[in-house]
Amino acid sequence: MNTWRCYAASVAFAATKHMICIFNAAASARYIRVYRFFGFPTGTTGITSTLLQLRIARIITSLTPGTTITPVAHNAGNTSLDANTTSGTGSTTTLGNFYRGMYISTEEIAITTFDLDNMWCLVPFAELWNAGYGDSNVEPLTCVPATAEGWSCYSTSALTSSAWDFEIEFTDAAT
């Protein structure tokens, strides 16, 4: 399946901020299926923060990308995405259903330490959402054709916090 990746580096947290999202406008005739979200802490400057919640949610109606993200293909030979499939960070959109919330620790990461901040640096722990966890019977988060919808990982608050990198792994298909 043609596979793509959205990547946003060092995204600062803010209240109800869409840290990374992908949207399939109604004019798109393609299926966009989100398989995975990842989030990695990046800050190394000492700060005092508290727990902050990230949420995975469906987004609906429309998307103004904010800072546009250009998805990158896992195979550079893939057919280009439909122009109505867009991605961004700091986007403006409408929240739909809520799928998952998770508390994260957004303080600085440091060597010779093992706490919640640092655990998120390990790739298996940085996986915020996984479609099916190996079970192919479980559907990924899906954007269907001719329907204005998408998926977001958003922050619930604007605590003092370090920035994170975010990724969305998704496929693009006609059916």
Place this chain on the structure above:
Amino acid sequence: MANTWRVNAEGVTLANGKDLLDVFNNSAARVYRVYRMFAINSIATAGIGVVGYVNVYRIITSVSDGTDLTTSIITHDTANSALSANFSAGTNRTVTLSSLFRRVPVSPDEALLLTVDWDSISTVVAWCEIWMAGYGSAGIIEPLTCRASTAEGYCIYSTISTNLGLDCEIEFTDSAS
């Protein structure tokens, strides 16, 4: 199963802007698919570590200089047909970076006995897998692909300023299409 190969580079010294390990298809008429990358903390002597990143990049155009590791590429099945002469692997080569797929924060400091910290648990293989194709979604998620007859590859690229090192591995397949 596709013919599967592996290249590793032991104790590669980190540096800012350094190709730690790469594989490159110099337009061979074969398709190479990168399934997994590992960066394993192998530091056992005391050093001064810093937090930094290992990055997963697509590379394009050409590779040059550095250390060629092509003869160190090993197969998972010795009955596999040999790789094309236009496919190579190396470390500390001059590469042309293209798309960035991921940057992983790492803590390259010495691992210690009887210690559970970021440095030490970075010796555990499951936590050293910096890239995995599909994560169980076999046949759905594309691995990172080097197309046939196209000059492109993938590399583990350091943006860390320290003289400590990591072991790096790239697992890939070789097929006609």
